[in-house]
Amino acid sequence: MDIQFTGEHLLPGKLGQFFVILSFGTSLIALFSYYFATTNKDKLDNSWQKIARFAYRLNLLAIIGIGVCLFYIIYNHLFEYHYAWAHSSKTLPVYYIISCFWEGQEGSFWLWTFWQGILGVILTFRAKSWENSVMTVMALSQVFLTSMLLGVEIFGTRIGSSPFILLRDAMDAPIFSRADYLSLIQDGNGLNPLLQNYWMVIHPPTLFLGFASMVVPFAYGVAAVWEKRYADWIKPAMPWTLFAVMILGTGIIMGSFWAYEALNFGGFWAWDPVENASIIPWLTLIAGVHVMIAFKNSGHSYFTALFLVIISFVLVLYASFLTRSGILGETSVHAFTSAGLDIQLLTYLAVFFTIPMVLIIKNWKELPITKKDEDTYSREFWLFIGAIVLVVSCIQIIATTSIPVFNSIFGTQIAPPTNVIQHYNKWQIAFAFTIATISAFSQFLKYKKTDVRKFYISLAVTFVVSLLITGAVVFIVDIYKNVMYILLTWAAIFSILCNAKLLGEAIKGKWKLSGSAVAHIGFALLLVGALVAAANSKIISVNNSNIGFGDEFAKSNNPRENIILYKNEPVKMNKYTVTYLGDSTEGVNIYYQVNYKVIDEEGKVKENFTLTPNAQQNAKLKQIVASPDTKHYLLHDVYTHVSSVPLKEEAHEAHEGHSDDEDYQTPVVHEVSIGDTVRFRGGYILVKSVNRNATIKDIPLTANDVAIGMNLEIKTDKVNTTAEPIFLIKGNTKVDFGKKVDEAGLKLRFSNILPDKDKLELTVYEKPKAERKDWVVMKAIVFPYINLFWGGTIIMVIGFILSIFRRFKEVKTA
Amino acid sequence: MKKSSIIGMIIIAIAIGVIISTYADSSTYGSFKDAQETQKELHVVGKLMKDKDMVYNPQQDANYFSFYMKDNKGKECKVVFTGTKPTDFEKSEQIVLTGQMQDGSFHANKILMKCPSKYNQNQIEITEIKAQAKG
Numbered sequence: 001m002d003i004q005f006t007g008e009h010l011l012p013g014k015l016g017q018f019f020v021i022l023s024f025g026t027s028l029i030a031l032f033s034y035y036f037a038t039t040n041k042d043k044l045d046n047s048w049q050k051i052a053r054f055a056y057r058l059n060l061l062a063i064i065g066i067g068v069c070l071f072y073i074i075y076n077h078l079f080e081y082h083y084a085w086a087h088s089s090k091t092l093p094v095y096y097i098i099s100c101f102w103e104g105q106e107g108s109f110w111l112w113t114f115w116q117g118i119l120g121v122i123l124t125f126r127a128k129s130w131e132n133s134v135m136t137v138m139a140l141s142q143v144f145l146t147s148m149l150l151g152v153e154i155f156g157t158r159i160g161s162s163p164f165i166l167l168r169d170a171m172d173a174p175i176f177s178r179a180d181y182l183s184l185i186q187d188g189n190g191l192n193p194l195l196q197n198y199w200m201v202i203h204p205p206t207l208f209l210g211f212a213s214m215v216v217p218f219a220y221g222v223a224a225v226w227e228k229r230y231a232d233w234i235k236p237a238m239p240w241t242l243f244a245v246m247i248l249g250t251g252i253i254m255g256s257f258w259a260y261e262a263l264n265f266g267g268f269w270a271w272d273p274v275e276n277a278s279i280i281p282w283l284t285l286i287a288g289v290h291v292m293i294a295f296k297n298s299g300h301s302y303f304t305a306l307f308l309v310i311i312s313f314v315l316v317l318y319a320s321f322l323t324r325s326g327i328l329g330e331t332s333v334h335a336f337t338s339a340g341l342d343i344q345l346l347t348y349l350a351v352f353f354t355i356p357m358v359l360i361i362k363n364w365k366e367l368p369i370t371k372k373d374e375d376t377y378s379r380e381f382w383l384f385i386g387a388i389v390l391v392v393s394c395i396q397i398i399a400t401t402s403i404p405v406f407n408s409i410f411g412t413q414i415a416p417p418t419n420v421i422q423h424y425n426k427w428q429i430a431f432a433f434t435i436a437t438i439s440a441f442s443q444f445l446k447y448k449k450t451d452v453r454k455f456y457i458s459l460a461v462t463f464v465v466s467l468l469i470t471g472a473v474v475f476i477v478d479i480y481k482n483v484m485y486i487l488l489t490w491a492a493i494f495s496i497l498c499n500a501k502l503l504g505e506a507i508k509g510k511w512k513l514s515g516s517a518v519a520h521i522g523f524a525l526l527l528v529g530a531l532v533a534a535a536n537s538k539i540i541s542v543n544n545s546n547i548g549f550g551d552e553f554a555k556s557n558n559p560r561e562n563i564i565l566y567k568n569e570p571v572k573m574n575k576y577t578v579t580y581l582g583d584s585t586e587g588v589n590i591y592y593q594v595n596y597k598v599i600d601e602e603g604k605v606k607e608n609f610t611l612t613p614n615a616q617q618n619a620k621l622k623q624i625v626a627s628p629d630t631k632h633y634l635l636h637d638v639y640t641h642v643s644s645v646p647l648k649e650e651a652h653e654a655h656e657g658h659s660d661d662e663d664y665q666t667p668v669v670h671e672v673s674i675g676d677t678v679r680f681r682g683g684y685i686l687v688k689s690v691n692r693n694a695t696i697k698d699i700p701l702t703a704n705d706v707a708i709g710m711n712l713e714i715k716t717d718k719v720n721t722t723a724e725p726i727f728l729i730k731g732n733t734k735v736d737f738g739k740k741v742d743e744a745g746l747k748l749r750f751s752n753i754l755p756d757k758d759k760l761e762l763t764v765y766e767k768p769k770a771e772r773k774d775w776v777v778m779k780a781i782v783f784p785y786i787n788l789f790w791g792g793t794i795i796m797v798i799g800f801i802l803s804i805f806r807r808f809k810e811v812k813t814a
Numbered sequence: 815m816k817k818s819s820i821i822g823m824i825i826i827a828i829a830i831g832v833i834i835s836t837y838a839d840s841s842t843y844g845s846f847k848d849a850q851e852t853q854k855e856l857h858v859v860g861k862l863m864k865d866k867d868m869v870y871n872p873q874q875d876a877n878y879f880s881f882y883m884k885d886n887k888g889k890e891c892k893v894v895f896t897g898t899k900p901t902d903f904e905k906s907e908q909i910v911l912t913g914q915m916q917d918g919s920f921h922a923n924k925i926l927m928k929c930p931s932k933y934n935q936n937q938i939e940i941t942e943i944k945a946q947a948k949g
Contacts, residue, residue, distance in 0.1 A: 373816055373817050373818070374818075381817075384818075392825055392829060395829050395832055396836075399832055399833055400839075403836075413842065414842065415841040415856070415857040417836075417839035417840055418841045418923075418924075423836075423839045427835070560875075560876075560877035561877065563876060564872050564873060564876040625901065643898035644876065644899065775872070775873065777876040777898055
């Protein structure tokens with residue numbers, strides 16, 4: 001193109017692209033230098049290491065440079081760049097500019113690369129004798145990640161997708177033939193409203209830190225086999241593994257909290273493929289942590305530990321492939337659309353799976369795998385079993401989540417289960433039960449050998465107590481009808497008791513040993529919380545008032561979960577009296593005030609709170625994006641979101657050829673006799689009598705004219721009135737004079753006389769219920785005991801932190 | 815036999831069970847014609863017929879939404895959904911329904927739509943920009 005475009009700012013993009021190339025180059029240099037540093041026979045020569053360290057640290061600087069350039073572009077609304085145009089807009093508040101980073105694929109890859117850069121730099125300071133080999137693996141991973149941002153064509157194929165691509169290069173549109181095209185682009189596409197939430201500012205960075213930190217234990221595992229330091233890696237890798245598990249776990253739960261607080265799917269976990277993709281590696285690494293501990297203390301489970309640590313990172317890559325390749329397509333609502341990086345991602349995956357497998361197979365005979373059998377009454381045995389159960393539970397999640405992958409490989413047409421949540425719960429509740437039970441009794445086991453009698457004695461008391469508590473709990477939280485629920489609750493309570501006992505002993509002596517007990521208690525609480533909140537969540541906005549389309553339908557299908565509220569008309573919902581009070585606008589959001597009251601029999605108000613679920617109305621797109629509002633109590637939450645609201649701009653539509661009857665619904669014609677009752681939506685009409693001598697104002701009647709009035713009595717809950725529509729035969733013409741009964745929203749016409757049937761014809765016009773525009777359709781759910789879920793999570797994270805301290809100290813003292 | 819090999823076999827057994835269960839639970843993609851012939855729930859992929867009636871009148875029933883869809887084989891069918899109308903429904907490019915046929919209409923209990931959402935990339939609002947360019 002030879003056009004001189006005006007108004008473009010090309011410097012930040014050029015600079016950014018330079019940093020992209022620099023980051024790729026430095027990670028390559030770091031890779032080769034660390035490789036030669038590792039294979040170098042002369043241990044005193046650290047020149048390779050020096051180059052490598054410099055390259056890796058420079059790499060981090062380059063990545064920060066990319067971030068700064070990208071931020072500058074978005075912050076200054078430079079819409080000549082595709083990324084800024086696609087993901088931001090001028091009206092976006094500054095604090096959400098951060099969120100623009102991870103709305104697109106490039107930005108979220110940048111985030112991952114950034115964390116991996118930081119973790120690598122920390123390792124260059126801390127890894128000591130492990131630095132060269134571990135950093136070789138890290139640098140290799142960095143080569144792959146930085147290549148995702150390259151956006152350079154090599155031999156006709158585009159490698160990576162650069163965030164600095166110009167809008168006019170990314171798209172074909174006629175306006176780009178104009179030199180001043182920029183002046184025509186007023187604003188960017190803006191950020192997805194669902195991402196405009198404070199949780200979206202911190203959830204992705206946490207999640208990606210979790211993903212990124214999983215490469216560290218992986219690198220240690222690979223380095224161990226490569227350098228033939230088979231057993232030494234466990235200790236230094238331990239704090240990193242715990243760190244990865246803690247951060248990823250926190251990130252996942254934050255996502256779950258975001259879904260609960262900001263999305264309107266009515267829950268905190270939906271087994272969506274994207275959610276599954278993040279929880280799979282978390283579960284395998286949790287399993288990995290347990291067998292690493294088993295190996296450290298007993299020498300058993302070496303291969304399992306190594307394999308799990310390696311496969312966890314491979315599964316992180318698989319998860320990225322699932323969410324970023326667009327392969328999930330029809331099964332997930334919130335996966336990315338493809339950015340053409342599939343081949344690159346698959347290569348990344350293949351390389352990171354093949355290298356460790358080749359190394360393991362090559363050194364198989366040398367690996368410290370015990371031939372001895374574990375004792376059944378030993379802790380290492382049950383740590384192993386627990387890990388295996390976790391793995392099997394993962395296999396189940398992977399199997400169902402990967403259906404689209406299976407379809408595209410084998411060309412099949414399998415659809416996911418119709419009730420996905422039930423499908424997963426069926427299996428996962430059983431697995432959770434097993435894991436919780438193992439995490440309970442294995443606390444009383446010792447490494448190598450346990451005194452069986454002592455074991456059963458100490459277990460017996462806790463067992464009986466747990467049964468009693470379970471009995472009470474299942475009745476209080478009302479889940480005693482389902483055997484699996486009862487079993488899981490028991491297992492969780494059993495686990496809490498066993499670990500609490502351990503905690504009691506640990507606190508007396510060394511509090512740092514209490515990490516695992518605290519984490520297990522947190523996990524058990526989380527299980528109970530999730531179970532009760534999900535199993536017993538109750539939709540209270542069930543619509544009983546109008547069954548317009550038949551009862552059968554309601555029974556055989558979904559319950560009618562949405563309810564319409566008119567302004568200032570209280571509706572009884574469960575124990576709440578709910579009133580829609582009105583709305584207020586704040587920026588792009590409209591907040592709907594919904595008041596909840598609990599009034600006891602004496603008329604006293606016992607609870608009174610107002611929720612303001614909001615919806616972003618986009619006038620241009622005629623759509624709403626709803627976010628819920630939740631009243632949090634200690635023991636339950638009341639959750640509310642609007643599902644449909646009147647669109648604002650419709651209120652001012654002008655009508656042409658406006659006729660009176662348009663205000664009414666389609667009229668209903670009734671053939672009546674005196675004494676009949678005619679029903680309408682708001683009440684009924686009684687045909688009292690016929691007045692043969694009716695008179696009509698302003699119309700003189702001659703002897704030949706016949707004017708007949710129909711005396712009607714109209715009754716609704718509020719109105720009790722009469723009306724007399726008149727039927728007139730004047731000469732040869734029939735005319736009728738209808739009557740309006742505005743207080744009942746009616747117009748009544750005596751529209752004909754049917755002598756052959758001996759009937760009178762009454763036509764009823766009824767106004768649609770909401771002539772008023774002020775209504776909302778909403779859904780309300782009560783989540784009982786959901787705080788156990790969040791509280792359990794926090795306790796679990798505290799447990800992880802305690803464990804990290806402990807394992808970190810072990811590394812130092814070693 | 816070593817204990818770990820016994821465990822290994824148990825794992826393989828469970829894993830096979832899991833995979834069989836995934837198959838047993840899994841549904842199929844079908845057409846409206848398939849739906850008429852079976853009582854099972856299935857997935858139907860198709861396109862919204864924008865020129866036909868779409869009913870959602872919350873003031874009458876907040877939980878009734880009906881529309882017409884043409885499946886990938888070209889067959890039209892009325893679809894009834896117990897719930898509110900999904901936002902942006904008119905813009906959907908493709909719809910995936912889960913449900914079954916009842917009395918001549920397809921009763922969906924889940925609707926998944928693919929939208930050319932403005933948040934997806936590479937869809938410049940050309941019409942608007944063109945209009946501005948002319949003016």
